Amino acid sequence: MNFFKKDYRKNYKCLNKKRAPIYFDNACITLKTDEIVEAQVSYYYEHPSCHLRSQHSFAKVTNKKIDAGRNAIHKLINSQKSSEIVFTKNSTESLNIVAQSILRKFNNKILTTNLEHNSNTISWISSKKLLRIEIKPTDEQFDMVSYRQSFIDNKIDFVSVFHISNVTGLCLPIKEMVKIAHDHGALFMLDAAQSILCEKIDVQELDVDFLCFSLHKAYGPSGVGILYIKDKYTSLIDPLLLGGHGVFDVSADASSFSLMPPPDRYEAGLMNYSGLVAVEETVKYINEIGYKKNKEHLIKLNEYLTLKLREIPNLVILGPTNPSLRSGIINFYISNFDMNNLALLLDSSYDIMVRSGVHCAHSWYHQYDLPATLRVSFAIYNTFEECDKFVSALKMIKF
Amino acid sequence: MSKLILSNDEECCGASFEKNNISLLGLITLSIPIFFALFIIKVITLNQYKNKTFLVLYRSNNDLIKNFKLLNNLRCKLSGRVMRASPCLGNWIFNYLNHFILAIPWLLILIIAVKILI
Numbered sequence: 001m002n003f004f005k006k007d008y009r010k011n012y013k014c015l016n017k018k019r020a021p022i023y024f025d026n027a028c029i030t031l032k033t034d035e036i037v038e039a040q041v042s043y044y045y046e047h048p049s050c051h052l053r054s055q056h057s058f059a060k061v062t063n064k065k066i067d068a069g070r071n072a073i074h075k076l077i078n079s080q081k082s083s084e085i086v087f088t089k090n091s092t093e094s095l096n097i098v099a100q101s102i103l104r105k106f107n108n109k110i111l112t113t114n115l116e117h118n119s120n121t122i123s124w125i126s127s128k129k130l131l132r133i134e135i136k137p138t139d140e141q142f143d144m145v146s147y148r149q150s151f152i153d154n155k156i157d158f159v160s161v162f163h164i165s166n167v168t169g170l171c172l173p174i175k176e177m178v179k180i181a182h183d184h185g186a187l188f189m190l191d192a193a194q195s196i197l198c199e200k201i202d203v204q205e206l207d208v209d210f211l212c213f214s215l216h217k218a219y220g221p222s223g224v225g226i227l228y229i230k231d232k233y234t235s236l237i238d239p240l241l242l243g244g245h246g247v248f249d250v251s252a253d254a255s256s257f258s259l260m261p262p263p264d265r266y267e268a269g270l271m272n273y274s275g276l277v278a279v280e281e282t283v284k285y286i287n288e289i290g291y292k293k294n295k296e297h298l299i300k301l302n303e304y305l306t307l308k309l310r311e312i313p314n315l316v317i318l319g320p321t322n323p324s325l326r327s328g329i330i331n332f333y334i335s336n337f338d339m340n341n342l343a344l345l346l347d348s349s350y351d352i353m354v355r356s357g358v359h360c361a362h363s364w365y366h367q368y369d370l371p372a373t374l375r376v377s378f379a380i381y382n383t384f385e386e387c388d389k390f391v392s393a394l395k396m397i398k399f
Numbered sequence: 400m401s402k403l404i405l406s407n408d409e410e411c412c413g414a415s416f417e418k419n420n421i422s423l424l425g426l427i428t429l430s431i432p433i434f435f436a437l438f439i440i441k442v443i444t445l446n447q448y449k450n451k452t453f454l455v456l457y458r459s460n461n462d463l464i465k466n467f468k469l470l471n472n473l474r475c476k477l478s479g480r481v482m483r484a485s486p487c488l489g490n491w492i493f494n495y496l497n498h499f500i501l502a503i504p505w506l507l508i509l510i511i512a513v514k515i516l517i
Contacts, residue, residue, distance in 0.1 A: 338466060341475055341493075348479025349489060396486040398494065 008289075009381045011035065021351040022386045027166050027194060027329055027377030028355050029216045033285060039278035040221050051273060052245060052264070062273060069279025070263070073226055076283050077211065078202040084234075086227040086263040087276055091193045092119040093240065094212030094227035095160070097266065098189055099123035101237045106157035111150055111186070113142075113172075114367060115165050118360045120191050124160070131156070135170065137368050140320045142172050151184040159188045160210075163195035167361045167375075168319025169302075169326030171199065178207050187233070193217055197286065197379075198295035198327055203228055210237075219379075220282030221275035227266070234262040244269040289380055298328030301378045301387060305330055308391040314399070318373060328378035331359070337399045339374040350393040421467045431501045434460040464497050 009015050011033040015023070023031060043065075049058035051066050066087075074082035088094045096119075102110070103124070110124050115135040124130045131154060133146050150156060159181045164171045174190060181188045189210035192201055196213040203211055211228040215221055229237055239246055239259065246268035250257040259265040302323040309315055314335040319326050333339050343356035355375045358365040365372075376390070437457040440448060474496045482489025 336462070341471065344472065344475035345479045345482070345493065348476045349482035396482065396490075398490040 009383075012381055013037075015381055019351065021353055022382075022389060024352065024354045024376040024378065024382065024386070024390065026379035026382075027217070027359075027375060029222065030219045030379050031381065032219060032221065036220060036278050036281050036285065039281040040274045043274040043277045049273075050245075051271060051276070062277065065277040065280065066273070069276055069283070072280045072283035076201070076286065077226075077228060078204050079228055080204065081231055083262050084203075084228055084231055086229060086266040087271060087279075088212075088225035088227050088266070089223055089272070090214045090216070090225035091117075091191060091212045092225075094225050095119050095123050095189070095191065097227060097240045098210050098212075098229075098237060099160070100240065102158050102187075103127045103129075104238075105236060108155040108157040111147075111154075111156045111159045111161075111181075113161055115167055115170070115361060115364050116160075116162055117166055117191065117193070118362065120160055120162065121363060135165075135168075135364075137168070137318045137370065139170065140322070140325065142170065144173065144176065147177060148180055151180060151186070156181070156184060156186045159186050160191070161189075162191045162193070163199060163201075164327050164329075165319070166194050166329070167331055167359050167364065169194075169329030169331070170319055171195070171325065171327060174208070175206055182207065194327070194329075197289075198291055198298055200291055203230075209233055215275070215279065215282050218282065219285055221272070221278045223272040224275040224279060229262065229266075237266075239266050239268060241268040294380055295327070297380055298378045299324045301382055301384065302326055302328060302330060304384055305376065305387040305390070308387060309394075311391070312394055318370070329375060330377075331373050331375040333371050333373045334399050339372045342374055342397065345397060346390075346393055349396075350389065352390055352393055421463055423467070423469070426464060426467055426501055427504055430460045430463050431498070431505060434464060434498065435502065435505075461498075464501060465494055467497055467501075469497050469500055 012031050013034055014021070014031060043062070047058040047061040049056070049062045051059070051062050053059065067082075070082050070085050070087070073079075073085045077085075079085060086094070086097075088097065100123075103126070107129075109129050109131045110127065111131050111133070112120060112124065113135050114132040116132075121130075131150060133143060133150065135142065159177065161172055161174075161177065163174055178188045178190075187209045188207075189212070190206070190208045192199075192211055192213040194217065195201065196218050201211070201213075208228075209230045210233070211226075213226050215224040215226070242257075242259075246260055246265045248258045248260045306317065306323040306326075309317065309330065309332065312334065315332055316335070317330060317332045319329070319331065323330070334342070339356045343354050346352040346354060355377070357372050358370075359373070359375055364370075433456065437453065437460070440453070441457070474493060478489045478493035478496070480489075481492055
C-alpha cells in the first residue's frame with residue numbers, strides 16, 4: 001500500500017529505533033533526515049564562522065553554502081531574483097516584518113480570514129483595520145462571494161491569508177484571490193507554512209507580492225524562515241531589526257545611516273548559520289520527493305484514517321468532510337473527553353505523538369465555542385500501518 | 400461564552416486549552432460524598448436501581464471528578480504506561496485515580512472519627 005515508505009523512513013534515525021514512535025505532529029514540525037542533520041552539524045565541525053563579515057576560508061565556505069541555500073529557495077518558488085529571498089527565524093517573523101511596515105504606510109483595511117494562525121492575526125490586530133472573512137468549522141470551501149464583496153464594501157490595501165489551514169487543512173484558491181486583490185489595487189501576502197510541501201508554489205504564476213514559510217515544517221532545520229518580497233516592493237518594507245550585518249554606513253555623528261540592499265538589510269544580527277547551511281540540502285530533499293508525490297501520499301493517508309475514525313462514536317472532524325480537501329490534516333474532538341488528556345495518553349501508552357489544543361487559532365475556537373481538539377498531521381514517512389495502530393489505540397481507550 | 404483557563408506552565412499556542420472551571424472544594428465537599436453514597440447504593444442493589452435522577456446524579460458527579468485536572472500529567476503518564484501492559488487497568492487508573500485522591504480527606508476524617516469513638 002505504501003509504495004515508497006521504506007525508502008523514505010530509512011533516512012530518519014528516530015524512526016529506526018527498536019521501539020519507533022508514531023510521529024503525527026508534522027503540521028507543527030517535521031522530522032529531519034540524517035543528511036539534513038549532518039549538513040547542520042558540519043557547520044559547527046568544519047567551518048563555524050559568520051556570513052558575509054570575515055574574509056577567511058571558514059567564512060568563505062559559510063558564504064558559499066548560504067548563498068547556495070538562497071539560490072535553491074529562489075529556484076524552488078521561482079522568484080525573479082535570489083535577492084527577493086530573505087532568511088528569517090520563522091514565518092511569524094516574516095509576517096511581522098511585512099505587517100509592521102504595511103500598518104505604518106497604509107491607512108485602509110487589511111483583509112484576512114478568521115481561521116488564521118495567531119501570527120497572521122496578532123500582527124494586524126493593533127491597527128483596528130482588520131477585516132476577516134468567516135470560515136466556519138463545517139465549511140467545505142472558501143467563501144469567494146464574501147471575499148469579492150469585501151472589496152466592493154471596503155477600501156482594502158492588503159490581503160494576508162494562509163494557503164492551507166493548520167487547523168482544518170482547508171486550501172484556499174490563491175491564484176483567484178490574488179487576481180481579485182490586484183484588480184482592486186490591494187497587495188497580497190501568502191502564508192505558505194503548511195503548503196510548501198504539497199502545493200506548487202510559483203510566486204510568479206500565483207503573482208503574490210509577499211510569501212512566507214518555514215523550513216522546519218518541510219523536513220528542514222529549525223529556526224529558518226523564508227520571506228519572499230517582490231522586488232518592486234522592497235522599498236516598502238523596512239527591516240524589523242537594525243544593526244549588525246544589515247548596515248552599509250553610519251555618519252560620524254551617528255545621526256544617519258544607510259542600509260545594505262535587500263536581502264541583507266533584513267538579515268541584521270547573527271543568524272542561525274547552522275540551519276542556513278542546510279537549506280540547500282533541504283530543498284534538494286523537497287525536490288526529490290516532489291510536491292505531487294507528497295500531496296498524493298498525505299491525501300491517501302488522510303482518506304484512510306478518516307474512514308477508520310468514522311467508526312469511533314462521538315468523534316467530530318473539523319473542516320471539510322472530504323479528506324482530499326484537508327491535505328495531510330485531521331483535526332477532531334470526541335465529545336465529553338479532554339483531547340489534551342488523550343494526547344498525553346497516546347504518547348505515554350503507545351508512543352503516538354499528536355498535537356492537542358487550539359493550534360494557535362484561539363480566536364476561531366472562541367468564536368465557535370469549540371473544545372480543544374486533537375490534530376493528526378502526516379508526512380512522507382507516515383504509513384497506513386501507523387494509522388491502524390492509531391485507531392486501535394483510540395479503541396483501547398475508554399471514552 | 401465559557402471561561403477560559405490557560406496555564407502558563409504548559410500553555411503554548413493553546414496546547415492545554417481548557418474551558419471548564421471545576422472547584423476542588425466543591426468536588427471534595429459535595430461531589431465525592433454524593434458519588435460514593437450513590438456508589439454504595441449501586442453496589443447494595445446489585446446495580447438494579449435504575450431511577451433516572453439517580454443515574455444522572457451518579458454520572459454527572461463521576462464526570463466532574465474524572466474531568467478535574469488533578470495531578471493530570473501524572474495520571475495520564477501512569478495510566479498510559481500501565482495501558483501498555485493492561486489496557487483495562489490503564490483505563491481504570493485514568494478514570495478513577497481522581498476519585499481515590501479526592502476521597503483521601505474523607506478517609507482520614509473517617510479514620511480519626513473511628514479512633515475517637517473507639
